[in-house]
Amino acid sequence: MSKTYYDPADLKKFTNISEWNEELGQKFFDYYGKVFEEGALSAREKSLIALAVAHVVKCPYCIDAYTKDGLQRGITKEEMMEAVHAGAAIESGATLVHGVQMMNKYNKLSM
Amino acid sequence: MLKKSLKQRKSELANTQRQLDILSNGIFQNNELPTFASTLKNINAHPLQPNTVEILQINLGYMCNQVCAHCHVDAGPDRKEIMTKATMQQCLDVLKKSKVHTLDLTGGAPEMNPNFRWFVEEAHKIGVNDFIVRSNLTIIMANKKYNDLPEFFKKHNIHVVSSMPHWTRNKTDQQRGEGVFNASIEALKKLNNVGYGTKESNLKLDLVYNPSGAFLPGDQNSLELDFKKALYDDFGIEFHQLFAITNLPISRFLDYLLASENYEDYMYTLVEAFNPKAVDNVMCKNTISVGWDGFLYDCDFNQMLNLKLKGPMVHIKDFDEELLKNRTIQIAQHCYGCTAGAGSSCQGSVV
Numbered sequence: 001m002s003k004t005y006y007d008p009a010d011l012k013k014f015t016n017i018s019e020w021n022e023e024l025g026q027k028f029f030d031y032y033g034k035v036f037e038e039g040a041l042s043a044r045e046k047s048l049i050a051l052a053v054a055h056v057v058k059c060p061y062c063i064d065a066y067t068k069d070g071l072q073r074g075i076t077k078e079e080m081m082e083a084v085h086a087g088a089a090i091e092s093g094a095t096l097v098h099g100v101q102m103m104n105k106y107n108k109l110s111m
Numbered sequence: 112m113l114k115k116s117l118k119q120r121k122s123e124l125a126n127t128q129r130q131l132d133i134l135s136n137g138i139f140q141n142n143e144l145p146t147f148a149s150t151l152k153n154i155n156a157h158p159l160q161p162n163t164v165e166i167l168q169i170n171l172g173y174m175c176n177q178v179c180a181h182c183h184v185d186a187g188p189d190r191k192e193i194m195t196k197a198t199m200q201q202c203l204d205v206l207k208k209s210k211v212h213t214l215d216l217t218g219g220a221p222e223m224n225p226n227f228r229w230f231v232e233e234a235h236k237i238g239v240n241d242f243i244v245r246s247n248l249t250i251i252m253a254n255k256k257y258n259d260l261p262e263f264f265k266k267h268n269i270h271v272v273s274s275m276p277h278w279t280r281n282k283t284d285q286q287r288g289e290g291v292f293n294a295s296i297e298a299l300k301k302l303n304n305v306g307y308g309t310k311e312s313n314l315k316l317d318l319v320y321n322p323s324g325a326f327l328p329g330d331q332n333s334l335e336l337d338f339k340k341a342l343y344d345d346f347g348i349e350f351h352q353l354f355a356i357t358n359l360p361i362s363r364f365l366d367y368l369l370a371s372e373n374y375e376d377y378m379y380t381l382v383e384a385f386n387p388k389a390v391d392n393v394m395c396k397n398t399i400s401v402g403w404d405g406f407l408y409d410c411d412f413n414q415m416l417n418l419k420l421k422g423p424m425v426h427i428k429d430f431d432e433e434l435l436k437n438r439t440i441q442i443a444q445h446c447y448g449c450t451a452g453a454g455s456s457c458q459g460s461v462v
Contacts, residue, residue: 012379044333071322072329074337076279 052087116187127417134444158439166398168215171224248298278341286323308350325373328355354459359448381447389454392461
């Protein structure tokens with residue numbers, strides 16, 4: 001039997017983290033729930049942000065959860081893919097902007 | 112794209128007992144998930160008992176011009192089960208003497224029953240507060256003889272409830288078949304043109320949304336706003352309310368869940384989303400479903416699973432409101448579909 005670090009069934013057990021530290025677990029889930037309520041941003045917008053971040057932090061649980069959440073909200077696949085690209089653009093931008101540091105260092109060390 | 116019903120394809124799921132077996136075995140047999148009965152026992156709601164009957168939902172037949180991937184009726188052009196005029200007359204006799212205030216005609220495509228118009232005219236004469244016809248929209252465009260349905264509906268003050276799985280072409284056609292979106296848009300325009308669905312109009316036009324896949328519907332109000340904006344901005348279409356309905360794991364949707372290996376996850380989703388508050392308002396509490404052959408069921412879903420009413424009265428010819436009140440409602444694991452999240456009924460969310 002093949003073993004992997006990630007098991008999709010573990011997502012259902014997420015709330016079990018409170019069993020070993022109820023206070024912090026509870027605070028986290030309260031906070032989490034509050035964050036995704038309707039606010040200055042709609043719950044729909046927040047779902048798309050969560051989907052983009054899920055990809056950037058490469059969390060397979062979060063990707064499953066927010067793809068399903070998006071479907072439930074009627075979010076289209078085009079919107080979902082654009083959100084993923086927004087995340088990917090920031091992530092690749094964050095890599096590339098370090099190129100300036102490389103250029104600075106290169107120039108400083110070069111005659 | 113589906114072309115034939117499960118029955119026509121001789122699928123094992125055309126056998127309702129096979130469906131009930133699937134819904135009782137596996138994860139429910141080994142206690143991985145609680146049965147619906149044990150969940151009701153936990154909240155002291157077992158056995159499930161009805162309130163007074165308020166809605167008579169009559170299935171005029173399983174014939175339909177569409178073969179939707181999720182259809183719990185397994186309806187399609189190849190289904191020949193059609194309510195006869197004699198059974199319709201028995202329904203009218205019941206309407207005359209009962210306190211039912213809502214008449215809800217469904218199918219298949221109810222308009223395809225050859226006696227549909229006669230039945231509507233006769234039922235209209237008797238008078239009910241709310242007279243619903245569940246129209247799939249495309250039937251209005253399917254053939255010349257149906258083109259005047261919007262005027263016919265208007266003449267009899269019919270409350271039109273129509274299916275519309277999404278405001279985009281792709282999602283709609285994926286679930287309901289190629290070309291369904293365009294035909295639905297044209298039909299909605301026709302309904303708007305005769306006065307249905309517009310802001311101040313008394314001619315009620317509601318839409319039904321059900322997810323095109325193995326997930327639950329989101330918040331009904333948010334979806335309604337999205338649908339209203341998109342349909343108005345793109346096509347100038349107006350409607351009144353959106354009903355968000357959960358797909359129940361029976362018939363063609365069960366077939367899809369099994370084939371796509373989503374069945375277990377979907378049942379987990381339904382069970383985890385169980386909402387005790389939804390139990391008070393499930394539609395079987397105040398609805399009786401009448402099959403094309405006059406047999407009675409607690410709901411349309413039980414009809415499709417051939418779970419007839421418990422007790423001595425099983426047919427419309429024996430309809431007795433007092434006897435109905437004393438029955439217990441037939442349940443199985445598919446019932447989790449009506450109690451998940453905000454609940455689900457033919458009128459959408461229930462909490």
